[in-house]
Amino acid sequence: xxxxxxxxxxxxxxxxxxxxxxxxxxxxxxxxxxxxxxxxxxxxxxxxxxxxxxxxxxxxxxxxxxxxxxxxxxxxxxxxxxxxxxxxxxxxxxxxxxxxxxxxxxxxxxxxxxxxxxxxxxxxxxxxxxxxxxxxxxxxxxxxxxxxxxxxxxxxxxxxxxxxxxxxxxxxxxxxxxxxxxxxxxxxxxxxxxxxxxxxxxxxxxxxxxxxxxxxxxxxxxxxxxxxxxxxxxxxxxxxxxxxxxxxxxxxxxxxxxxxxxxxxxxxxxxxxxxxxxxxxxxxxxxxxxxxxxxxxxxxxxxxxxxxxxxxxxxxxxxxxxxxxxxxxxxxxxxxxxxxxxxxxxxxxxxxxxxxxxxxxxxxxxxxxxxxxxxxxxxxxxxxxxxxxxxxxxxxxxxxxxxxxxxxxxxxxxxxxxxxxxxxxxxxxxxxxxxxxxxxxxxxxxxxxxxxxxxxxxxxxxxxxxxxxxxxxxxxxxxxxxxxxxxxxxxxxxxxxxxxxxxxxxxxxxxxxxxxxxxxxxxxxxxx
Amino acid sequence: xxxxxxxxxxxxxxxxxxxxxxxxxxxxxxxxxxxxxxxxxxxxxxxxxxxxxxxxxxxxxxxxxxxxxxxxxxxxxxxxxxxxxxxxxxxxxxxxxxxxxxxxxxxxxxxxxxxxxxxxxxxxxxxxxxxxxxxxxxxxxxxxxxxxxxxxxxxxxxxxxxxxxxxxxxxxxxxxxxxxxxxxxxxxxxxxxxxxxxxxxxxxxxxxxxxxxxxxxxxxxxxxxxxxxxxxxxxxxxxxxxxxxxxxxxxxxxxxxxxxxxxxxxxxxxxxxxxxxxxxxxxxxxxxxxxxxxxxx
Numbered sequence: 149x150x151x152x153x154x155x156x157x158x159x160x161x162x163x164x165x166x167x168x169x170x171x172x173x174x175x176x177x178x179x180x181x182x183x184x185x186x187x188x189x190x191x192x193x194x195x196x197x198x199x200x201x202x203x204x205x206x207x208x209x210x211x212x213x214x215x216x217x218x219x220x221x222x223x224x225x226x227x228x229x230x231x232x233x234x235x236x237x238x239x240x241x242x243x244x245x246x247x248x249x250x251x252x253x254x255x256x257x258x259x260x261x262x263x264x265x266x267x268x269x270x271x272x273x274x275x276x277x278x279x280x281x282x283x284x285x286x287x288x289x290x291x292x293x294x295x296x297x298x299x300x301x302x303x304x305x306x307x308x309x310x311x312x313x314x315x316x317x318x319x320x321x322x323x324x325x326x327x328x329x330x331x332x333x334x335x336x337x338x339x340x341x342x343x344x345x346x347x348x349x350x351x352x353x354x355x356x357x358x359x360x361x362x363x364x365x366x367x368x369x370x371x372x373x374x375x376x377x378x379x380x381x382x383x384x385x386x387x388x389x390x391x392x393x394x395x396x397x398x399x400x401x402x403x404x405x406x407x408x409x410x411x412x413x414x415x416x417x418x419x420x421x422x423x424x425x426x427x428x429x430x431x432x433x434x435x436x437x438x439x440x441x442x443x444x445x446x447x448x449x450x451x452x453x454x455x456x457x458x459x460x461x462x463x464x465x466x467x468x469x470x471x472x473x474x475x476x477x478x479x480x481x482x483x484x485x486x487x488x489x490x491x492x493x494x495x496x497x498x499x500x501x502x503x504x505x506x507x508x509x510x511x512x513x514x515x516x517x518x519x520x521x522x523x524x525x526x527x528x529x530x531x532x533x534x535x536x537x538x539x540x541x542x543x544x545x546x547x548x549x550x551x552x553x554x555x556x557x558x559x560x561x562x563x564x565x566x567x568x569x570x571x572x573x574x575x576x577x578x579x580x581x582x583x584x585x586x587x588x589x590x591x592x593x594x595x596x597x598x599x600x601x602x603x604x605x606x607x608x609x610x611x612x613x614x615x616x617x618x619x620x621x622x623x624x625x626x627x628x629x630x631x632x633x634x635x636x637x638x639x640x641x642x643x644x645x646x647x648x649x650x651x652x653x654x655x656x657x658x659x660x661x662x663x664x665x666x667x668x669x670x671x672x673x674x675x676x
Numbered sequence: 677x678x679x680x681x682x683x684x685x686x687x688x689x690x691x692x693x694x695x696x697x698x699x700x701x702x703x704x705x706x707x708x709x710x711x712x713x714x715x716x717x718x719x720x721x722x723x724x725x726x727x728x729x730x731x732x733x734x735x736x737x738x739x740x741x742x743x744x745x746x747x748x749x750x751x752x753x754x755x756x757x758x759x760x761x762x763x764x765x766x767x768x769x770x771x772x773x774x775x776x777x778x779x780x781x782x783x784x785x786x787x788x789x790x791x792x793x794x795x796x797x798x799x800x801x802x803x804x805x806x807x808x809x810x811x812x813x814x815x816x817x818x819x820x821x822x823x824x825x826x827x828x829x830x831x832x833x834x835x836x837x838x839x840x841x842x843x844x845x846x847x848x849x850x851x852x853x854x855x856x857x858x859x860x861x862x863x864x865x866x867x868x869x870x871x872x873x874x875x876x877x878x879x880x881x882x883x884x885x886x887x888x889x890x891x892x893x894x895x896x897x898x899x900x901x902x903x904x905x906x907x908x909x910x911x912x913x914x915x916x917x918x919x920x921x922x923x924x925x926x927x928x929x930x931x932x933x934x935x936x937x938x939x940x941x942x943x944x945x946x947x948x949x950x951x952x953x954x955x956x957x958x959x960x961x962x963x964x965x966x967x968x969x970x971x972x973x
Contacts (some may be wrong), residue, residue, distance in 0.1 A: 214853050
C-alpha cells in the first residue's frame, strides 16, 4: 500500500516503522484470533444446537417409551406437540421400530433441507427394566435394551445463522475497536518512548551539517539519553580536533609560505648565477676573439724565433767552440742553448693550447656541437687537468697525485671536454678535502672485459651524505651555493660523459671520502 | 487266533464304556451360568447327595440333551430355567423336574414326565401382606392363558382377607399400559405377578410410574424390582427351592410316578421391602405374626 500523503522523513522514521510494525502485527494477530474465535464459536453454536436437539429428542424418546411401546397415538401426538412448541423445532416424527409413523408434526414454514438440523434418537426399553425371567434369577447383568422406535427432530437453523451473523458482526466490531484502541495506546507509548530518539536524531542532523558546537539535550537516562551523551562528547572531541586541524593548517600555510620564499631566494640565486654564467660565456666569446689575434701573433713569433734559433744554432755553436762559452741573455750559451729551444717549444705548445681553449669557449658559448676525435690519450688528459688544477692554486695544502696506467689505450673522444670533466671532479675533490689535510689520487685503468677505460678520482674528504647522493647530478644542486658554487659542475660533467656514451658513478660514505669513476668506451657508437 | 481275541476285547470295551458312563442319578441342566442356579443346586444337594452331572447349556453351541440322556442314562433330569426346560422337551424316558421356570405349567400338558415347582408364591402370602398394609382394592394385570389358574386360586382366598382384586386381563404386552391406565383411581395397591405377558422389560417401568403417579404401593414377585420402585416383594427362597426339588427327586428316584409329583408351589418365600418407598407412600405395617421372613433392601 502506497503512503503518498506521508512525508518521506516520517515514513523512514523509527517511530513510524515501529508503529507500522506494531499495528500490522496487532491487526494480523487480532484478525487471526477473531477468526479462530468466530470459527470456534460457530462450531460451538452448531454443536450446542445439535446437542440441544439431541437432548430434546432424547427427552422425548424417554418420555414416549411407554406410549410408543403401547402405540398410544394420542399420547404420542400430545408429547410431540409439546416438543414442537419450542420455536426452533420444525418437525417431530415418532416411528415404531418397524418404521410405522405414529406421530408426524410439521410446522407450516417452508424450509430448505440445508436449513434443517436433523437428529434421530432411538427409543429403547429402559435399561433398568427387568423381565420376570431375569428378575427371578436376580440377574445383575444389564440386558441390552430393545429397540421400540425412533424419534426424529428437525431444527430450523435460520435463527442459528442469524445469530452467527450477529456474532460475526459483533466480533468484527470488537476486534476493530480493540485494534484501534491498542494502536492508539501503542502510538502514545511509542511517542513517549521515541521522543528521545527524535531529539537524538535532530541533534545528529544539526551536527551532520557541521555544527559541532551544538549539544543534544538529555531528557532521560535511557539508551538514547546515553547515546546523546556519547555523541555530545564525540562532538566536543570533533570540535577540538577541528580547531587543532585549523591551527595546524594555518601553521602549515605559514611554513609553506616561508619555504616558498626560501626556495624563491635560492631560485633567484641560481638564476643570477646562470645569468652570470651566460654573461661569462658572452665575455669568454668576446675574449676569445680578443685573445686569438695576439695569440696568433705570439705563436707566429715563437715559431719564427724557433726557426731563427735553429738557424743560428750552428753559428753560435761554432763561435762557442772557437771562442769558448759566452753569455747569452745573462746565462751561459751552453745552458741557454737548450732553454731557448725549450722556450720556443713552450710558446708554441701553449699558444696552441690557448687556441683550443678559446675555440672550446666559443663552442660552449655559442652551443656548438662538440666533435669527437680518435686517438685521445686519457693519461695526457689527466696530466693537463692536473696542470690546470695546479695552476688554479686553490690546493696549496692538498696532495694531488696521479697514478696513470701505461696500458690504457687511446679512445675516440673530445679531449678538452674530458679535460673539463676531470677538472670539475678534481675541483669537487679539492673542496671536499680542504681542512682535512687529506689527499687526492687520480688514476686511470683499462677494463678489457667491457672494453672501456676508467678515470678514477679518489679523495679522502668528508664524503657525501646519503640524502645528497641521488641529487648529485641535478642542475643547480650544490652545498656551496652560498660560497659561490653554481651547482652545474657535476651536471655538466655527467652531461659530457653521457655524450661520450659513458657513465659517471659516485661511491661515498660520510667521513670516508668519495670515489668518482668515469667509464668511457673506446669508441662511442655513432650519434643519431 | 490272536486277531480274533483282540477284536473280542475291543467289542467288550465298547460295550462296557456306556455302562461305565451311567454312573449318576441326576442330570442337572442349567440354562446358563447364574448364581441363582448355584443357590438352587446348593439347596438341592443339602438333604441328600445324589450322583449327578451338571451341564450348562450356554457352554455349548448346540447341546444335544437327548443324546446325553441316551448315552449317560441318568435316572432323572433336573432342569433349571426355561431354556433348560425347553432343551428337555424331547426327553421321555426319565422324569424331569423343573425349577426356576416361568413356563413350567404351559408345558405340563405336552410333557407327561414333567414335574416341578413353579415360581408363583402361594397367594395367601400376598393377600396377608395387602391386609397388613390395609389395602383393600388390589389391582392385578395378567394374561389368563398363563396365570388364570393362579388368579382363580387368589380370588378364592381374597374374600377371606377382605381384599377385592381388581383384575385387568391383557393378552398382549402392548395392552398392559392401557390396562394400567384403566386402574387409575380404582386400586389401593398393585400386585405384580410373574406373568411374562403382563410384565415385560418394556412394561415393567410402567408399574412403577403408575405407583408414583397414583401413590399406591406395588408388591412384586422378585426383590430385583425393589430397586425400581416396588414397595415390597414376596420372593422365593432359592435354597429352599432346591431342597424342595431334592425331595421331589428322591421320590422320583424311589419310583414314584411323575404324575403324582405334579407341579407344586414353592414352600420357602421371604418378604423384602423398600423402606424408602414405603415411607414415601405412607405404608406402615407389621408382620410379626406372619410366616414371612422380612428383609429390607
